Amino acid sequence: MVSVDESISRLGEIDTGSSLSESERLRLSNALVAALRRVQSPWDIACSHGWIELTTIFAIKSLIDAGVFTKWAEQGSKPLTANEFAELTGADAVLLARLLRHLAAQHLITEVDEDKYASTPWALSLGTDLALSSIYGTFYHEIQVPLAASMPSFLKEIGFKNPTDVKDGNFQRVHGKNSTFFDFVASSPLRNKDFANAMDCHARGNISPWPEVYDTRNLTDGAKLDRPLVVDVGGSKGHDLEKFLDRHSDVLEGSLVLQDLPHVLEGLAINPAITICPHDFFKPQPVKGARAYYFHIVLHDWPDVQASEILRLTAEAMEPGYSKILIHEDVVSVRDPSVQATVADMTMMMCFSSAERTDQDWQRLISGIPGLQVSKIWRKPYTIGGIIEVDRII
Numbered sequence: 001m002v003s004v005d006e007s008i009s010r011l012g013e014i015d016t017g018s019s020l021s022e023s024e025r026l027r028l029s030n031a032l033v034a035a036l037r038r039v040q041s042p043w044d045i046a047c048s049h050g051w052i053e054l055t056t057i058f059a060i061k062s063l064i065d066a067g068v069f070t071k072w073a074e075q076g077s078k079p080l081t082a083n084e085f086a087e088l089t090g091a092d093a094v095l096l097a098r099l100l101r102h103l104a105a106q107h108l109i110t111e112v113d114e115d116k117y118a119s120t121p122w123a124l125s126l127g128t129d130l131a132l133s134s135i136y137g138t139f140y141h142e143i144q145v146p147l148a149a150s151m152p153s154f155l156k157e158i159g160f161k162n163p164t165d166v167k168d169g170n171f172q173r174v175h176g177k178n179s180t181f182f183d184f185v186a187s188s189p190l191r192n193k194d195f196a197n198a199m200d201c202h203a204r205g206n207i208s209p210w211p212e213v214y215d216t217r218n219l220t221d222g223a224k225l226d227r228p229l230v231v232d233v234g235g236s237k238g239h240d241l242e243k244f245l246d247r248h249s250d251v252l253e254g255s256l257v258l259q260d261l262p263h264v265l266e267g268l269a270i271n272p273a274i275t276i277c278p279h280d281f282f283k284p285q286p287v288k289g290a291r292a293y294y295f296h297i298v299l300h301d302w303p304d305v306q307a308s309e310i311l312r313l314t315a316e317a318m319e320p321g322y323s324k325i326l327i328h329e330d331v332v333s334v335r336d337p338s339v340q341a342t343v344a345d346m347t348m349m350m351c352f353s354s355a356e357r358t359d360q361d362w363q364r365l366i367s368g369i370p371g372l373q374v375s376k377i378w379r380k381p382y383t384i385g386g387i388i389e390v391d392r393i394i
């Protein structure tokens with residue numbers, strides 16, 4: 001039997017440095033959560049859900065808005081007292097002390113002396129990465145929370161059936177009949193910006209850059225120069241095409257095409273190698289015979305009926321034997337899926353009545369579209385993201 005002191009001392013020896021690969025880091029983090037669950041009482045867990053998470057988010061958001069994290073980073077992230085934070089930001093020192101203490105109690109920042117706090121990589125990121133800090137903004141408060149709060153009564157109302165109707169789901173229960181997720185996001189510039197930032201963070205944090213998962217030489221080798229190489233469909237601000245350019249900086253101008261709804265692309269300043277093409281993917285694909293149509297966390301937003309329609313319209317634009325569809329998504333393991341995959345699945349349910357898909361779900365969806373066939377599912381070991389490579393065979 002290992003004593004508590006010895007267990008704590010062993011925990012202090014855990015390697016958290018850069019020597020860990022991403023997959024090792026995730027495995028270790030998962031094992032630590034499992035150990036925490038064994039140590040926590042039922043009350044600890046319920047208290048965390050009912051009080052700690054909620055109050056932590058409001059404390060973080062208030063500290064972001066007061067400018068604490070940005071000013072802290074500007075000052076070199078050195079340890080500061082609540083009074084010093086108050087001088088830096090103009091906020092009340094007593095209030096700041098209370099908010100900071102709540103974060104330190106959860107090891108989000110470190111209390112190094114009475115009311116004096118040292119920064120952590122997370123706190124530094126909130127001060128330097130505005131996309132990350134916007135996760136705590138309208139994305140959380142206006143998009144996620146109202147939908148999550150409504151889910152239990154929505155599921156009860158529909159008799160605990162699996163929701164599959166994007167036009168009559170939890171979203172419409174919260175925002176009204178005929179409302180749609182993307183119209184709601186678009187209807188406020190701040191929400192639109194925070195959502196795009198959240199997608200950027202999700203891409204950076206959860207899914208490996210696609211040229212690291214898929215061998216992009218499959219696209220460049222034998223590419224026909226008279227038409228686009230990659231069309232990023234529903235590509236938001238174009239961060240995935242930038243990743244392609246990092247690897248293939250020599251592609252011809254105009255051979256990369258970024259598509260999304262007009263309001264998303266409006267006023268976008270982007271690498272001149274990328275052509276901007278506003279397009280609704282429920283209309284016929286205007287770019288014909290491209291080498292690849294890339295969809296990154298786009299089809300999971302849609303239940304099978306709509307996802308099939310998007311794929312069918314894409315298939316019509318493809319050149320058989322040449323064009324490919326590349327679908328970059330979480331591919332859910334049927335056994336022991338990670339929380340990154342299950343949280344995405346819950347999010348799809350509450351926002352779109354859709355779901356994250358397993359290998360088999362993808363095979364079934366694609367086999368239902370005339371002319372399309374899955375040629376390979378590309379994965380990096382121990383990551384949740386995969387790329388489903390689809391050919392048009394006839």
Ligand SMILES: C[S@@+](CC[C@H](N)C(=O)[O-])C[C@H]1O[C@@H](n2cnc3c(N)ncnc32)[C@H](O)[C@@H]1O
Nearest residue numbers: 182199234235236260261264279280281296297
């Ligand atoms: C979950 S986001 C993914 C964005 C991007 N691919 C990424 O990985 O960050 C889904 C994207 O689909 C776009 N979208 C939604 N409905 C669309 C439609 N009918 N036509 C084209 N794009 C659409 C949204 O504007 C949004 O940028």
